[in-house]
Amino acid sequence: MSRKYIPKVVTANALLEGDVIYLTADDRWTREHHEAELIEDEAHAQLRLLHAAAQKGTVVGAYLADAKPGANGPEPIHFREVFRTRGPSNYAHGKQVGEQPGPRHY
Amino acid sequence: MYSYNDFDEAFVRERVAQFTSQVERRIDGSLTEDEFKPLRLMNGLYLQLHAYMLRVAIPYGTLNPNQMRQLAHIAETWDKGYGHFTTRQNIQYNWPLLKDVPAMLSALADVGMHAIQTSGNTIRNVTSDHFAAAAADEIEDPRPYAELLRQWSTDHPEFQFLPRKFKIAVTGSPNDRAVVKAHDIGLRMIRRGDEVGFEVLVGGGLGRTPMIGQVVRDFLPKEDLLPYCEAIVSVYNLLGRRDNKYKARIKITVHENGLDEIKRQVEQRFAEIRPTFHGHDQDLLDDIRAAFAPPAFRNAETTAHDQFYAADPVYRSWADTNLTEHRNAQYSIVTISIKKHGETPGDATAHQMRVMADLAERYGHSELRISHEQNVILPHVHKSDLPAVHAALVQAGLGTANVGLISDIIACPGMDYCALATARSIPVAQEIATRFDELKLEHEVGPLKIKISGCINACGHHHVGHIGILGLDRAGVENYQITLGGDGTETAVIGERAGPGFAYDEIVLAIERLVHAYLEHRTEPTETFLQTYRRLGLAPFKAALYPAEGEKDAA
Numbered sequence A: 001m002s003r004k005y006i007p008k009v010v011t012a013n014a015l016l017e018g019d020v021i022y023l024t025a026d027d028r029w030t031r032e033h034h035e036a037e038l039i040e041d042e043a044h045a046q047l048r049l050l051h052a053a054a055q056k057g058t059v060v061g062a063y064l065a066d067a068k069p070g071a072n073g074p075e076p077i078h079f080r081e082v083f084r085t086r087g088p089s090n091y092a093h094g095k096q097v098g099e100q101p102g103p104r105h106y
Numbered sequence B: 001m002y003s004y005n006d007f008d009e010a011f012v013r014e015r016v017a018q019f020t021s022q023v024e025r026r027i028d029g030s031l032t033e034d035e036f037k038p039l040r041l042m043n044g045l046y047l048q049l050h051a052y053m054l055r056v057a058i059p060y061g062t063l064n065p066n067q068m069r070q071l072a073h074i075a076e077t078w079d080k081g082y083g084h085f086t087t088r089q090n091i092q093y094n095w096p097l098l099k100d101v102p103a104m105l106s107a108l109a110d111v112g113m114h115a116i117q118t119s120g121n122t123i124r125n126v127t128s129d130h131f132a133a134a135a136a137d138e139i140e141d142p143r144p145y146a147e148l149l150r151q152w153s154t155d156h157p158e159f160q161f162l163p164r165k166f167k168i169a170v171t172g173s174p175n176d177r178a179v180v181k182a183h184d185i186g187l188r189m190i191r192r193g194d195e196v197g198f199e200v201l202v203g204g205g206l207g208r209t210p211m212i213g214q215v216v217r218d219f220l221p222k223e224d225l226l227p228y229c230e231a232i233v234s235v236y237n238l239l240g241r242r243d244n245k246y247k248a249r250i251k252i253t254v255h256e257n258g259l260d261e262i263k264r265q266v267e268q269r270f271a272e273i274r275p276t277f278h279g280h281d282q283d284l285l286d287d288i289r290a291a292f293a294p295p296a297f298r299n300a301e302t303t304a305h306d307q308f309y310a311a312d313p314v315y316r317s318w319a320d321t322n323l324t325e326h327r328n329a330q331y332s333i334v335t336i337s338i339k340k341h342g343e344t345p346g347d348a349t350a351h352q353m354r355v356m357a358d359l360a361e362r363y364g365h366s367e368l369r370i371s372h373e374q375n376v377i378l379p380h381v382h383k384s385d386l387p388a389v390h391a392a393l394v395q396a397g398l399g400t401a402n403v404g405l406i407s408d409i410i411a412c413p414g415m416d417y418c419a420l421a422t423a424r425s426i427p428v429a430q431e432i433a434t435r436f437d438e439l440k441l442e443h444e445v446g447p448l449k450i451k452i453s454g455c456i457n458a459c460g461h462h463h464v465g466h467i468g469i470l471g472l473d474r475a476g477v478e479n480y481q482i483t484l485g486g487d488g489t490e491t492a493v494i495g496e497r498a499g500p501g502f503a504y505d506e507i508v509l510a511i512e513r514l515v516h517a518y519l520e521h522r523t524e525p526t527e528t529f530l531q532t533y534r535r536l537g538l539a540p541f542k543a544a545l546y547p548a549e550g551e552k553d554a555a
């Protein structure tokens, strides 16, 4: 029996800001993991990845990351992907405080 | 101190202009990422986990106050108000926006700084002893040689596409504070009779295949430095493997071809190119040397220091750990700890950078250094000024008395920032430091170097830590492997793996057990952790790390 396909989300970094983004089902890029499209089919995942990687003027380094369904939408599985949804653990910077790269506004 | 000549200035400005237009073309879509990536890396711009990162070179770790203030200005204007000093004597900004990077580079150029060759398969920032020109044990200031190497290697047409990155370190002292044995080329100044020259080591490096450099020339006259280094790099450029990135460093070239063969080829190449150097490099070196003339040392009473030392235990504790003997008996070398317990190793805020710049200007003959141990140094402070310096540092959160102790940890950015990481390293450092501060043990434990890397690339030098910690990903969970007995000095050794790794929430306790084992086994308080380890070997430490296994064996 073939192993069950682990669902995926398409993720990348934004070209201009450099922060983490996810592809939604309606072809937007979101900064929230739970708004991403959860892709349960391998062939579809490849198509979505190609679609993402073709957007060379918007995104950098698109790839498929394992995810699972959750109460509010897809949730990350691997700890690296969990950190990517939050930001660094040594400062309250990044997504965990709703902040983007670039200068802080004091 | 050395400042740019016209050629440097024009070159750096031109590179900023080029990169400005490259960024514009990337943003308007005329350059793809595949085209842009090598260009941005040539200018020190990485893309990490949460944002871009700009890596700025601090050649041989030397800065003047205006440069430090400019680093503060950049941190505040285009980043989140701080910078990260690294083991490679660089500073990294973790949050720049792509569109702002040209302005940052331009601001750096205003103070004679840049991010060129901080990435890519080139000769990287030349590093050196952070106590250069101040240390009591020094033969000669190594920085003029480092600067000569910098000028020679910057934009060197033959060496822009080496098989892999190439790192050179120089020390002018018998006590190696620049980890020269873990560099592609390590240069140790030595005396032979009346003559001063270099012992040349080649093929050191950490990363996935750690190796200690080997002596390729036991005595190199100083005036042969450039042709000899050129001979090494050009032999490597031909022999180095380009088919496998993990076998591309010169350490593997030396390993695969044998030291004798490398020696033979280097000497042969050297004999060919030596005659093409007509002494222009030596004229240049003379000019450079003039720029590194020692400051006009003051002659004054040092009683203020002695009085504070006798009266104030906080000051005394700081003086005991953070001051180093200066060649001028009235002076001290001050190491400012960027390792406050619980904070990120190597991170300084813009405010702290300005405080350090002001102190350097007022009390330190306008010199600052960045150490590979991620601290900042005021190399020349008159002893009478030390109490004032200490008071100002304490106010800015920079007065921590822990240099060389267990909380003075090197940690790479790890999975909090780095895209290559397999685990976090910063929070492990924070927690170890906090724990030993709570235990009030670190002064009793004495000299102990912990170094942490977040993956096998070993940017945190874990192989040469007395205790090394390597963060790995074991089946989707962070796992930390311990190595023991590493040493990054003139007696360099790669640490030994202690055994199976520890989970994130076990690692601090494991370190605590190691330290207690040391305290139990040392013959006397002056026997350091490393000495005890060398005397007893792995066994007692292993027993402390894995107590349950001992019980199993006994059962």
Ligand code: HEM
Residues within 6 Å of the ligand: B046, B048, B053, B085, B086, B087, B088, B092, B164, B167, B182, B204, B205, B206, B207, B208, B209, B249, B411, B412, B413, B418, B419, B420, B457, B458, B459, B460, B461
């Ligand atoms: C974006 C962040 C970084 C990336 C992508 C990166 C990448 C790498 C890689 C791939 C290696 C292994 C080279 C090899 O074995 O051939 C390495 C080694 C090293 N890096 Fe980094 N690094 C980063 C940050 C840092 C930082 C922050 C420091 C200083 C704290 C640093 C200092 C070093 C050192 C000392 C080594 C080992 C010495 C050697 O080259 O053998 N790196 N780095």
Ligand code: SF4
Residues within 6 Å of the ligand: B412, B413, B414, B415, B418, B419, B420, B421, B422, B453, B454, B455, B456, B457, B458, B459, B460
């Ligand atoms: S050791 Fe690994 S995790 Fe740490 S900075 Fe280097 S590449 Fe990144």
